[in-house]
Amino acid sequence: MSTSDAPAPPPAGLWGAFTATLKRDVTLALRRRGDVLNPLVFYALVITLFPIGISPDPERLALIAPGLLWVAALLAALLSLDTLFRGDFEDGTLEQLLLAPQPLTALVMAKVSVHWLLTGLPLSLMAPLLGAMLALPPGSYMVLALSLALGSASLSLIGAIGAALTVGLARGGALLSLLILPLYIPVLIFGTGAVQAAAMGGAGAYLAILGALLALALMLAPLAIAVSLRISING
Amino acid sequence: MWAFIHKFGSPKWFYAISARLEPWCWALAALALGVGTLWGLAVAPADYQQGESFRIIYVHVPAALLAQSIFVAMALSGLVFMVWKIKVADMAATVMAPFGAMMTFAALFSGAVWGIPTWGTWWEWDARLTSMLILLFLYLGVIALRGAFARRDSGARAASLLALVGVINIPIIKYSVEWWYTLHQSATFTLTSRPAMPASMWLPLLIMLVGFYSFFTALTLARTRSEIVKREGDKRWVRALVDKEL
Structure with missing residues (x-):
C-alpha cells in the first residue's frame, strides 16, 4: 500500500450509522416539502369536513371533537406510511441497509424516528388549532397535543411493520390499512380517553398508558420491522 | 426430542401419522357434537x-x-415455521386461517341472534363484541397478506410474522376495549371458579366444546394433508401415493 493512499475510515459505530440515516432521511424529506405537508393539509381538510357533514353547532362538535381529532390524525399518519420504505426499496437503498454491518433494527429506528418527526410531531402541534375550531374545551389543548405526540410515535412504529411487509407489493396501499388499522385501536382508545378526561382534569393515567404502549412498541416493533424488511427484500 | 420434532415435521411423516389420527378425531367430533347438540x-x-x-x-x-x-x-405454527423452517407448520397455519375467520364470524352471528331476545339489540358496541370484530379483521389481514405475495415462501413468512404481531396485540386490544366499554356478561368458564350455572346446563356445553375442538383438529389434519399433496406434488412419495389411488 502506498503512503499517499488515505487510510480507509473505520466503519461507523452504531450511533454514527443511526445519525447518518437520520440526517439522510430528513434531508431527503425536506427536499420534497410537498410530501411533508400533505398529511397536515389532509388533516386540516378532513377536520373541516366534519362540521359541514354533521352540524356547525359548537356543543355537538365539542362532544365528538376528541374522537374526530384522533381518528383524523390517525388516518393522516396512515396516509404517509406507504412511502416510508418505498423510495428506498425502488432505488436499492434498502438492500444496502440490509447489508450494512450495523444492526438493521437501529437503522430502521432512525427511519421511523424521521417519519414521526415529520408527520406525528407536526400533526400533534397542529391539533390544538383544529381543536379550537371544533370548540374543544379550552383546558384540554395541552393534553391533546401531548397525547397525539406520544400516541403517534406508537402509530409510526406499528405502522412501519405493515409498511415493511407490503413494500415489495405493487399495490400495497389498501392492504396496508387492512393490516395496520386493527392494531391501532388501543392507541386510539387511550388517546381519545386522555382528551376526554382532560376536560374533567385527570388525563394523567391515560397519558401514562400511552407512554407504556410506546415503550412496548419501542421494544418490539424494530425487531418486527427488521424481519419484515428481510422478508420483503428476499421475496 | 428434536429429532422427533423434525421427523414429525417432515411432510411424509406427518402425512402418515395424521392419517392414523384423523379418523379418531372425526369420530370424537361426531360423537361429542351429536351428544352435545341433543x-x-x-x-x-x-x-x-x-x-x-x-x-x-x-x-x-x-x-x-x-x-x-x-x-x-396459527401464530404458534407461524413461529415454528419461521424459527425451524418446518414447512408442515406453515401448511397448518394456511388452512387454519379461513376456519378461524369462519368461527369468528359464527360467534359474532350467533351473538347477534342471541342479542335480539336478551338485550333487545343485535349489535352493541360492547367490549367483547368489538374485540371479536377486530379479531375478524386480523384474520382477514393475515389471509389477504398471504395471498398478496407472488412467491409462496415470502407470503408464508409475512403471514406468520403478522400473526405473531397480532397475537401480541390481542391481549392489549382486549383489555383496552374492556376498559373502553363493557356490557357483555363475564366469561362462562374460568379455570379458577365453578361455573354459575347448574351441571345440567354446563355439562352439555363442555361436551360441545370438546366437539368443536376435535372437529377443528380433524379438519386441520385433513386439510393439511391435502395441502401437503398439493405443495409436494413433485416428490416421489406423493407421486407413488397418487398413482396408487388412481
Whole structure:
C-alpha cells in the first residue's frame, strides 16, 4: 500500500450509522416539502369536513371533537406510511441497509424516528388549532397535543411493520390499512380517553398508558420491522 | 426430542401419522357434537330468565373460544415455521386461517341472534363484541397478506410474522376495549371458579366444546394433508401415493 493512499475510515459505530440515516432521511424529506405537508393539509381538510357533514353547532362538535381529532390524525399518519420504505426499496437503498454491518433494527429506528418527526410531531402541534375550531374545551389543548405526540410515535412504529411487509407489493396501499388499522385501536382508545378526561382534569393515567404502549412498541416493533424488511427484500 | 420434532415435521411423516389420527378425531367430533347438540337442545332445562333462547350458548361459546384459540395456534405454527423452517407448520397455519375467520364470524352471528331476545339489540358496541370484530379483521389481514405475495415462501413468512404481531396485540386490544366499554356478561368458564350455572346446563356445553375442538383438529389434519399433496406434488412419495389411488 502506498503512503499517499488515505487510510480507509473505520466503519461507523452504531450511533454514527443511526445519525447518518437520520440526517439522510430528513434531508431527503425536506427536499420534497410537498410530501411533508400533505398529511397536515389532509388533516386540516378532513377536520373541516366534519362540521359541514354533521352540524356547525359548537356543543355537538365539542362532544365528538376528541374522537374526530384522533381518528383524523390517525388516518393522516396512515396516509404517509406507504412511502416510508418505498423510495428506498425502488432505488436499492434498502438492500444496502440490509447489508450494512450495523444492526438493521437501529437503522430502521432512525427511519421511523424521521417519519414521526415529520408527520406525528407536526400533526400533534397542529391539533390544538383544529381543536379550537371544533370548540374543544379550552383546558384540554395541552393534553391533546401531548397525547397525539406520544400516541403517534406508537402509530409510526406499528405502522412501519405493515409498511415493511407490503413494500415489495405493487399495490400495497389498501392492504396496508387492512393490516395496520386493527392494531391501532388501543392507541386510539387511550388517546381519545386522555382528551376526554382532560376536560374533567385527570388525563394523567391515560397519558401514562400511552407512554407504556410506546415503550412496548419501542421494544418490539424494530425487531418486527427488521424481519419484515428481510422478508420483503428476499421475496 | 428434536429429532422427533423434525421427523414429525417432515411432510411424509406427518402425512402418515395424521392419517392414523384423523379418523379418531372425526369420530370424537361426531360423537361429542351429536351428544352435545341433543343434550343441549332437548334435554337441558330452559333458562328461567332467557327461556329457550339461552340454548344458543351451545354454539356461541364454543365458536368464540375456538376463534381465539385458532389465532394463537396459527401464530404458534407461524413461529415454528419461521424459527425451524418446518414447512408442515406453515401448511397448518394456511388452512387454519379461513376456519378461524369462519368461527369468528359464527360467534359474532350467533351473538347477534342471541342479542335480539336478551338485550333487545343485535349489535352493541360492547367490549367483547368489538374485540371479536377486530379479531375478524386480523384474520382477514393475515389471509389477504398471504395471498398478496407472488412467491409462496415470502407470503408464508409475512403471514406468520403478522400473526405473531397480532397475537401480541390481542391481549392489549382486549383489555383496552374492556376498559373502553363493557356490557357483555363475564366469561362462562374460568379455570379458577365453578361455573354459575347448574351441571345440567354446563355439562352439555363442555361436551360441545370438546366437539368443536376435535372437529377443528380433524379438519386441520385433513386439510393439511391435502395441502401437503398439493405443495409436494413433485416428490416421489406423493407421486407413488397418487398413482396408487388412481
